[in-house]
Amino acid sequence: MKTQKRDAEASKRAIITHAIALFSEKGYASASMDELAKRCGLNKAMVFYYFKNKKGLYEAVMQEVLDQIQEAVMEENKTHTRPKDELAGFIRTYAKFACEHPYLPALLLKELSDSGAVVPDMLFGSMRKLFALFSDILKRGEEQGCFEDAVPMILYFMVLGTLNLMVTTKPLRLKAAQLDDIALDTCAECDIDEIADYIVEKMMYMLKEKNR
Amino acid sequence: MKTQKRDAEASKRAIITHAIALFSEKGYASASMDELAKRCGLNKAMVFYYFKNKKGLYEAVMQEVLDQIQEAVMEENKTHTRPKDELAGFIRTYAKFACEHPYLPALLLKELSDSGAVVPDMLFGSMRKLFALFSDILKRGEEQGCFEDAVPMILYFMVLGTLNLMVTTKPLRLKAAQLDDIALDTCAECDIDEIADYIVEKMMYMLKEKNR
DNA sequence: TATAATTAACCAACCAGTTAATTGATTAGA
DNA sequence: TCTAATCAATTAACTGGTTGGTTAATTATA
Structure with missing residues (x-):
């Protein structure tokens, strides 16, 4: 070469x-x-x-980024069989990826806050696959009796929203921790794995309220 | 006049x-x-x-918007005494406001996705009060034994993240509902009150896993 | 030699921000 | 009550810089 x-x-x-x-x-x-x-x-x-365009470049960028996260999550998903493990894996993998590639949350939040103003068509074309996997995990979980009363769309945004915001606001939270009185804990020290674990744990409580 | x-x-x-x-x-x-x-x-x-500036105008805009949502939530909060009711009220009031004033989620998500790139100083000055209330509700809830293992920062972004995304993505989800196969439910029909109720319900399960 | 990759120079449109002049309302003085 | 002066509100016209995008010429490779 x-x-x-x-x-x-x-x-x-x-x-x-x-x-x-x-x-x-x-x-x-x-x-x-x-x-x-x-x-x-x-x-x-x-x-x-x-x-061709700035827009064309941006589309290529979004495509690349969404393909990356998609592949990472899909690949990890193969290593599990039980819905509970799949869900936990989904959350932890997304969290890890978002932390290592912080452009993902930034781009995604910006795009979603406009309802895909720049690339509306391709956005849910690419995002649909990830959501489809998430939705499928919950559905199979309900069929097998380990999940209850799951509304995939809401839960999906709950996971993505929490993780994306925790990643993008990290600098802000660090700054706040220095200036702020000690009374408010901005979770500045938490690393992403702890956060992901917390979300996984709480998610499990949410989804199996009766049968425990 | x-x-x-x-x-x-x-x-x-x-x-x-x-x-x-x-x-x-x-x-x-x-x-x-x-x-x-x-x-x-x-x-x-x-x-x-x-x-003075475009930036000055933007700061005034953010101040106005944050003041509005703050006052709405604070005012509603006075009508409750028990932490559980306060938390439910917080979520429902924010949801209602965000739905009636959709600029709030759009502005907030954009700002947070940059970690407050435009107005960093005032952002957590104004947002701190809302978070302080949320944090206080959870803290008192734990003291009174009705909540357990609450990490306010994560839960705060969980609530805001979910609600803001559900509001801003509504047009996208409606569009997806028409084009998409029926297999995926994008929650296009859900109104904001149902969503808020769902979050409240799940939140309660999350926060009192043992003592039920 | 043919073709793909690369460049410098250029352009019209748009941008945030300024300036100096003008208009309308308010008030003070006679 | 009329008027003149004052001051706040408003305007048109302008500026220097930046933007996305183009073009025609040039270089390197096969």
Whole structure:
């Protein structure tokens, strides 16, 4: 593998990689294509050469990110059989991924807070699969009698909402912990695994209220 | 009350009102001050006359919105004494307000997904009070033995995350319900009160796992 | 030589913010 | 009560900088 002066694949990948970081830092509107090109060390025209639009690039970014989290969760899911373990695995895997790739929560919250203003069509195309898995776990859990009264859509957003917010607000919570009186615990020290475990535990209580 | 050609208070109020709508629709960066002025039927310079900056206006907007939700929740809270009722009231009141004023979830999610990039200082100044109330309810609940093992920060984001996402994604979920196969229930028909009731119910199960 | 990758220079549209002049209401003085 | 002065509210026109996007020429590779 010799280092060429020209490598289309490498350029394209560099653009996507830096675009993920930039979009999640600044948001769609504030992300400048000039700055992106500068970060990549490429000419700005390259961005439009490989991706038609800013919007086209953003779609590619969202696709990439959603594919990544999807694959991580789906792959982990194979290692379980019982719905309870599947649910716990889903939550812990999402939490771990979100913590290691903090652009995911940032991008997702921004997109969802607009009801997918930028990429409405593809958003629930890609997100549907994750939700379908989550929904299926709960459904099978109910059939097998280990879950009760599950409303997948609400519970899905409960898991994603809590985890995404805990990840994105971490800097804010750290700052608050320093300034604030001691009375309020902002959970600044908690690491993501503890948080995930807590959510898993509480989720189990929620879903099997009677049969214990 | 005669209709004057000049009314400073009315102009200022018009700017804030339309700014709330505009910021929550477009986000901070994409909200144009030219368009804002056009929506208000005022000259653009008026915006900078009453509020120094775009940022200054945005801060005023966030202050207004956070004050509104705060007052609504605080006021309702006075009607209860038992922590369980207080918690239920908190959730239902926030849900109702968020549904009737959908700009709140949009603005809040956008701001939190940046860890308060635009107005970091004032954000947790204003949000702290709401969280302090929530935290206090749980604490008193634990002292009185009706709640167990509560981690206020996580539970707070669980409530806000779920409700805010359910409100902002409503159009998306409605659209998905039409296109999607029937297998996936996106909760498109649920109204906010049902959702709030569900969360309250599940929350209660979470918080009193042993003593029932 | 043909083609894919890369570049510099450019453009019109839009942006937040300014300025200096103008208009309307309020008030003080006669 | 009329008027002149004062001050707050409002405006049109402008600015310098940035934006997404284009184009035509140039380079490297096969």
